[in-house]
Amino acid sequence: xxxxxxxxxxxxxxxxxxxxxxxxxxxxxxxxxxxxxxxxxxxxxxxxxxxxxxxxxxxxxxxxxxxxxxxxxxxxxxxxxxxxxxxxxxxxxxxxxxxxxxxxxxxxxxxxxxxxxxxxxxxxxxxxxxxxxxxxxxxxxx
Numbered sequence: 680x681x682x683x684x685x686x687x688x689x690x691x692x693x694x695x696x697x698x699x700x701x702x703x704x705x706x707x708x709x710x711x712x713x714x715x716x717x718x719x720x721x722x723x724x725x726x727x728x729x730x731x732x733x734x735x736x737x738x739x740x741x742x743x744x745x746x747x748x749x750x751x752x753x754x755x756x757x758x759x760x761x762x763x764x765x766x767x768x769x770x771x772x773x774x775x776x777x778x779x780x781x782x783x784x785x786x787x788x789x790x791x792x793x794x795x796x797x798x799x800x801x802x803x804x805x806x807x808x809x810x811x812x813x814x815x816x817x818x819x820x821x
Contacts, residue, residue: 681693681730687717687720687721688720688721691709691720691721693716694708694709694712695709698731701734703734703738703739703740703743704735705741706731706732706734706735706738706740706743707731707732707735707740707742707743709727709730709731710727710728710729710730710731710732710734710735710743710746711728711742711746713727713728713731714727714728714732714746714755716752724756725750725755725756725757726756727756728746728750728755728756729747729750729755729756729757729793731749732746732750733747736767736770739770739774740772741771741775741778742769744767744768744770744774745767745768747763747764747767748764748765748766748767748768749764750762750770751763751764751767752765793801
């Protein structure tokens with residue numbers, strides 16, 4: 680609600696409360712807000728960004744892993760570490776592939792369900808056509 684009324688600091692404070700309880704989405708939001716900075720409301724702080732994004736990354740949040748990879752390669756809030764950058768980049772890439780595979784599975788399942796429904800509708804139409812023809816033929820015999 681705070682964001683609807685452009686109360687960015689109040690929204691950030693709500694995210695921070697949720698982040699402290701372990702909510703991965705809130706931890707990511709807090710980390711990204713610190714990473715980007717939000718003018719006077721929340722100053723840019725790479726150290727805090729790193730802290731919260733690591734917490735979110737440990738819960739397999741793609742955006743957190745991707746941002747951490749960038750931070751380690753650029754040395755933002757931490758000494759430059761290409762090994763850790765690769766670790767987080769690889770983790771993010773794996774998550775992206777997993778997400779794409781899951782989306783593909785869901786699309787195929789949806790297509791199969793639609794195909795199954797079409798075949799069922801065709802069978803119902805055939806049964807109805809057969810019934811109408813039989814009724815017509817029966818009426819013709821009378």
